[in-house]
Amino acid sequence: MTLSSGTPGTPGALVTRDELAIDPVVAARRLLGCVVESRLPSAVGDAEPVVVRLVEVEAYRGADDPASHCYRGRTPRNDVMFGPAGHLYVYFVYGMHFCANVVCLTDGVAGAVLLRGAEVISGTATARARRPAARSDAELARGPARLTSTLGLHRDHDGLDLTDPDSPVRLRWGADVPAVSVRNGPRVGVASAIGTPWRFWVDGSSAVSSYRRGGRRRVTAAEPTG
Template sequence: MTAPLIDRDALAVDVPEAAVRLLGCTVEADTPDGTVAVRLVEVEAYRGADDAAAHSFRGRTARNAVMFGPPGHLYVYFVYGMHFCANVTCLTDGEPGAVLLRAGEVTSDIGAAFARRPTARRAADLARGPARLAALLGLTREHNGLDVTDASSPVRVLAGPPVDPSSVCTGPRVGVAAAHDTPWRFWLAGSPAVSPYRPGRGAGTKPATGGGGSSA
């Protein structure tokens, strides 16, 4: 039986709670090679005008407008002049917030996944890191704004069962110039697909509570 789509109301919450809710969910994308799916094992939360690391920190622009819309939409942006990264919006309409999809485990045909990412050396590397995840799923600017709670959308998020809180870890976000100590990166302990932490500030292993903070 196919899992149900994630409910929009499940994402209309503060960003850390939405991030933990997305762990264990499956992202499906219709590509020229068929449907590719990954189970999310690592995410990062970004919120509104009080988060200096968020794209929405300095207000609404043409680039980040999706972050200010209703929850449950893809926010896709281009970074370093070479990669796309994908987020799912959260909070309520008008409150900017999004969760970066950092890593996933492939749950669709593994051979097709390797065909899409032939440079990957092992299955755990296929969607290990936000750029690889977006590339595997074929996410580009044309997917920006898609509703992932809509069954007719070419990119969908399927609800996963609630994860065991003891398996959720949290630590500093990766590769941000500001607010880098905010422990809003969440991942599932033991997954080989979780991306490495490189800034040298310590990955952290504190169990997550699945919430906290206040709305922007």
């Protein structure tokens, strides 16, 4: 796949709702290099904000994507994924972990980008307090469950608006990642549409997760297992 330059916004500026109201596949590429900043409180005491740079993402559509939570229609669980764009879709997987997605497309049309991996660029002490089992800084947000934990996200943050300047979790444009540094391939761990190459990552980043081919167990509700 030929990949063009991704980030259209000014580095440091908040990503707007209109900028996310696009095809999740296009949005996924553009989100590489973007920055997520979390000012959420921490159970470990006073916490400095955690700021991460996205280096791995996956796109999910709706009715035309068998790997999407929305493939079989709208439910109370996946309601946020139907828009409007710019909100967080947070779900619980395997009875153990939370995963976070950035909602795309327009209100009423399902689409989102799963945040799979990121580099912590600020707030490392808070990140390490939230992820004490991490053996290195690269492991703090490598993989969607670790990334969500590092940012302090859980079910209560489902629907949070990343484009709101007053939001405790915000999404900002970062420095553009040149096309030569971007790779794409199959999504991780999905049970359907296994070969669809809608995972995008920054080549060479130590925060990119390991690839696991999907289809090893039946997943209900067309649930992405990443």
